[in-house]
Amino acid sequence: xxxxxxxxxxxxxxxxxxxxxxxxxxxxxxxxxxxxxxxxxxxxxxxxxxxxxxxxxxxxxxxxxxxxxxxxxxxxxxxxxxxxxxxxxxxxxxxxxxxxxxxxxxxxxxxxxxxxxxxxxxxxxxxxxxxxxxxxxxxxxxxxxxxxxxxxxxxxxxxxxxxxxxxxxxxxxxxxxxxxxxxxxxxxxxxxxxxxxxxxxxxxxxxxxxxxxxxxxxxxxxxxxxxxxxxxxxxxxxxxxxxxxxxxxxxxxxxxxxxxxxxxxxxxxxxxxxxxxxxxxxxxxxxxxxxxxxxxxxxxxxxxxxxxxxxxxxxxxxxxxxxxxxxxxxxxxxxxxxxxxxxxxxxxxxxxxxxxxxxxxxxxxxxxxxxxxxxxxxxxxxxxxxx
Numbered sequence: 001x002x003x004x005x006x007x008x009x010x011x012x013x014x015x016x017x018x019x020x021x022x023x024x025x026x027x028x029x030x031x032x033x034x035x036x037x038x039x040x041x042x043x044x045x046x047x048x049x050x051x052x053x054x055x056x057x058x059x060x061x062x063x064x065x066x067x068x069x070x071x072x073x074x075x076x077x078x079x080x081x082x083x084x085x086x087x088x089x090x091x092x093x094x095x096x097x098x099x100x101x102x103x104x105x106x107x108x109x110x111x112x113x114x115x116x117x118x119x120x121x122x123x124x125x126x127x128x129x130x131x132x133x134x135x136x137x138x139x140x141x142x143x144x145x146x147x148x149x150x151x152x153x154x155x156x157x158x159x160x161x162x163x164x165x166x167x168x169x170x171x172x173x174x175x176x177x178x179x180x181x182x183x184x185x186x187x188x189x190x191x192x193x194x195x196x197x198x199x200x201x202x203x204x205x206x207x208x209x210x211x212x213x214x215x216x217x218x219x220x221x222x223x224x225x226x227x228x229x230x231x232x233x234x235x236x237x238x239x240x241x242x243x244x245x246x247x248x249x250x251x252x253x254x255x256x257x258x259x260x261x262x263x264x265x266x267x268x269x270x271x272x273x274x275x276x277x278x279x280x281x282x283x284x285x286x287x288x289x290x291x292x293x294x295x296x297x298x299x300x301x302x303x304x305x306x307x308x309x310x311x312x313x314x315x316x317x318x319x320x321x322x323x324x325x326x327x328x329x330x331x332x333x334x335x336x337x338x339x340x341x342x343x344x345x346x347x348x349x350x351x352x353x354x355x356x357x358x359x360x361x362x363x364x365x366x367x368x369x370x371x372x373x374x375x376x377x378x379x380x381x382x383x384x385x386x387x
Contacts, residue, residue: 007326008362011167017096017347020354022114027361029116030369032213036377036386038321039229039277039343040120043070043102044127044146051145052138059138060145061130067151069093070125075137079129097125099347105156112160115356117344118377119386121189122154123164123277125361128231131193132385139170144181151185162188165226169193171200173213175238177204179218188384189275190219191227194256207256208263213277217386225319225383228256246350252283257318261291262300264304266313273383274322278345281328284335288314315339318384323352329366337371341380 004012029035042062042151047062059075069089072079100127101108112120126175127146130136137362154161168178184191189244192215196205205212212302219226226278230249253276259265266272291310306313314334321343322328328335345351352359381387 004180006324008358010358011205011324014354015100016094016349017351017353020099020347022111022353023355023357024114024357025120027340029360029364030373033373033378033379034119034339036380037117037344037346038275038341038380038384040122040346041102041125041348042096042122042150043125044072044109044149045103046316047149048142049385051148052141054332055140056138060221061142062210063126065090070097070121070126072129074372078245079126096271096347096349098230099353101347105153105161109158110154111346111353115344115353116360117346117356119160119162119345119381120157120344121162121164121380121384121386123148123191123227123229127166128229132233136197140168140174143168146363147182147185147187151187156185162384164189164191167215167219169215170198171198172211175215176218177371179215179224183224184220188386189227190222190224191229193271194228194230194232194253206259208259208265213268216265216272221273223271223385225275227275227277230279231278250279252279252287253285253320254283257292257314258286261310261313262302262306264297264306266317267304268308270375272317272320273385274301276318278321278323278343280325281320281335281340282325282331284314284320284328284339288334319379324362326362326366326367326387329363332367332371337367338374340375342376342382 006012010023014264046063048060049057049062061072061073061074063070067090069092071089094103101111124146130142136142143225147165150163150165152161163186165182165185167190168174169183179190196207199205208340258277260274288311295306295310317338321341323345325341328340332340344353344356347353360376363375
């Protein structure tokens with residue numbers, strides 16, 4: 001066999017995002033269908049400098065368009081630029097960041113109208129590059145400014161765009177106030193990094209450490225779901241690094257789900273909801289089997305003891321998003337059709353933008369209308385309170 005293992009023909013050879021055109025309708029969906037993207041993106045503008053306190057303005061992140069692309073710097077140092085690896089902002093612009101809908105609300109809504117997407121949950125674009133700075137300066141000011149910015153941008157979305165915000169995850173003593181501030185700003189989802197770096201005292205953060213319980217308590221009490229999103233790793237300049245880096249990021253979230261589950265976080269905070277974003281869904285089926293096997297096979301070293309089998313926590317606390325995942329859709333009976341949410345990932349290179357309607361049809365083709373309508377919008381509306 002010599003060809004791509006891709007089951008949606010429109011995916012193959014599709015141009016990069018600025019050259020793509022939204023896919024127009026050729027048929028209608030079953031009555032009662034609401035299409036929601038549980039993962040879309042918006043490029044940050046130069047949103048930090050005006051919101052930073054005067055004595056820290058020289059350290060504020062800056063987003064500037066120059067030399068054919070967007071550059072983000074912190075205290076004058078460009079983020080993403082490494083020894084032996086030049087950062088090509090113009091290439092990234094050509095690939096996706098110069099798509100008008102990544103920064104312009106009206107252009108974005110026009111694309112959504114053509115592709116039939118009614119609502120979107122809005123994740124950041126370059127903020128992920130700041131996550132990798134585990135010892136980054138001014139975390140409180142950086143993320144607070146971003147939260148205010150994305151709230152303002154989504155407010156211009158005519159009730160169709162909903163913001164994801166970053167609470168204070170590095171200082172448990174500030175978690176409650178930070179989550180409450182996100183709630184005041186209108187957050188419909190909270191996001192913290194997969195690799196959180198160091199805490200306020202310079203010690204590594206482990207999400208299953210009981211000292212993080214103030215964060216979990218605050219999130220659970222808010223009723224706002226918490227997300228982990230791929231995109232924190234930057235490839236090196238070694239041959240094949242880019243493909244390998246993306247492949248590893250999309251292999252699933254065992255390294256996060258495992259500590260939360262086996263560490264008893266869900267037992268301690270039964271209202272906590274966690275969503276794993278853009279890693280697909282097929283990984284979940286094998287993970288649940290392995291987790292139950294491990295807990296069953298190694299009972300003498302399982303600490304703490306859990307109130308339920310590990311798989312139970314998936315079906316009662318967790319969700320995952322995907323764009324296209326034919327293998328995952330075949331495993332819905334093991335993953336749970338009410339545990340997965342479709343997304344367009346607009347307007348990334350791997351997004352469905354340009355073949356969104358074909359991607360939606362693939363979900364209808366893979367399962368019942370009832371299940372498909374949950375996956376394509378109804379679950380996201382409930383989980384993220386998008387009414």
